[in-house]
Amino acid sequence: MPQMNMVQAINDALRLEMRRDPRVVVLGEDVGKVGGVFRVTQGLFDEFGDDRVIDTPLSEAGIIGTAIGMALYGLVPVPEIQFSDFIFPAYDQIVSELAKFRYRSGGEYPAKVVVRTPVGGGIRGGHYHSQSPEAQFIHVAGLKVVCPSNPADAKGLLLASIRDPDPVLFFEPKRIYRAAKGEVPEGDTALELGKARVVKPGKHVTIVAWGAMLYEALDAANQAAAQGVDCEIIDLRTLWPLDIDTIVESVKKTGRVIVVHEAPKSCGFGAEIVSLVNEKAFLHLEAPPLRITGFDTPFPYTLENEYLPLSHRILPGILQTARY
Structure with missing residues (x-):
């Protein structure tokens, strides 16, 4: 099974499909010829x-x-927005048009x-190249939103997204484009959308994360294990x-939940997750749910590592929640 980083895995998925x-x-x-600013589409042209x-x-x-327009005439387009920060000029097209075609036409x-x-x-891109706008699209009916954390998932989820009948935002x-490396199965490895994965089983605290923050959560969890959590x-x-x-199911076992994400805290996706946990598992909770997130400020350049919810910010939250 070949070793790939995320750039190679996404490229492989595009080529296969x-x-x-x-x-x-x-x-x-x-x-095209350049292969994208991160070289994800290199060689496809x-x-x-x-x-x-x-x-x-x-x-x-x-x-x-x-x-x-291509999609309405039967093509299956996979457009790239060079940075998610630049997606907002297209927000009206995505929200007012793309998200609604299937519903308004009765399928x-x-x-x-x-x-x-x-x-x-995490790449010192400053406030125009570092944002995480997922919550703004999750709020829109008709869109699916995907964010992989490793090469194998990136390939499998992208294949599934391209084949899905609904429009997908693939973040x-x-x-971790090149930092996350791992074995990637060859050939058709499409995964089912809408399925989370328990990366590390445990019994004291549930931590929910996605994308690059998964690795920060894992690092913090390893440090917490040394203190018995x-x-x-x-x-x-x-x-x-x-x-x-x-x-x-995890919260019923642990009685505690922490959500980690890069986006600002207020109205971030962590708020929806915490709300759903309260609705569906309130009687199992033994501590208040906790969100460890970015701050309600523009993304800073020089203070990037203070803004991001890295492991040094997650660990105290784990210990606080575990000892509540």
Whole structure:
């Protein structure tokens, strides 16, 4: 089984699906000959040509609007937004149009579009290249939202997203594009959307995380273990639809839950997860649910490691929750 990083795994998924389905096209800024700013689409232009790997102008609304038109005429476009921070010029196209076509047409005109975009901090990108906007799209009916944490999941979830009948926002945590490495099965390895994974079983505290923050949660959990606290770690993988059943089953066992995410705390996705845990597992809780997140400020450049919920911020939360 080959070793890959996330860039290679995503590239492999795109290549496999483009070979399998001639309707699949890739478009975006510099995705062609250059292979994208992070080289995720490298080599696709050489194999599939400029009618299926399309360099676009610097216009996010134009990229997504074009992809929607392609989808309505039967193609399966996978547009790339170079950084998730730049997705907002296309927000109207995604929210007002893409998310609603299947519903408003009674299922007659589904728009199969997968919007790929790098998210999160950790690369010293400052406040225009480090944001995590997942909650703003989870709130929109009609969209699915995915955020993998490792190469095998990145490949399997992207294959599933491209084949899914609904539009998908596929968030790629750029901090671990090359840092996360692992074995990736060859061939068709599509995973089911909407299924979380228990990465580390435990009995004292449930920690829910996704993307790059999974590794911070694991690091903090290892430190907590030295102090006698055994954490169960859940990687959401698909943020929406949310696998709340896996979270609730874990909380019933541990009686405690912590949610870790990079985005600001107020109205972040952690708030929805905590609310659902309260609704479905309140009588099993032995401590208040805790959110360890980014702050309600613009993403800072020089204080990046203070803003991000890294393991040094997660560990005290684990101990506090465990000892409540």
